[in-house]
Amino acid sequence: MNTTQDQINEQYAIIVASKDYLFNTDFYGHREYEGGAPMPEDVKTKRAQCRAKINAAQEVIKELERQKEHEDPEPPEPIGGEV
Numbered sequence: 001m002n003t004t005q006d007q008i009n010e011q012y013a014i015i016v017a018s019k020d021y022l023f024n025t026d027f028y029g030h031r032e033y034e035g036g037a038p039m040p041e042d043v044k045t046k047r048a049q050c051r052a053k054i055n056a057a058q059e060v061i062k063e064l065e066r067q068k069e070h071e072d073p074e075p076p077e078p079i080g081g082e083v
Contacts, residue, residue, distance in 0.1 A: 004068045011057040018050035
């Protein structure tokens, strides 16, 4: 069974992997900006896809968090406890 928290964790994993790719390919942009070789088109495309994945995952997380807030809470503890 995939809980809401499991689904949220999956979305965070997508965000982490996408940010990792962006971080590891930042040098292409810096190199191009400083007058070096242009960023390869496949890297540009994948970076754009990663940014789209991050944005989509953040929206999914917001919705899952909203759903999680409206789930039935656990039953309250009995007042006074057992005797």
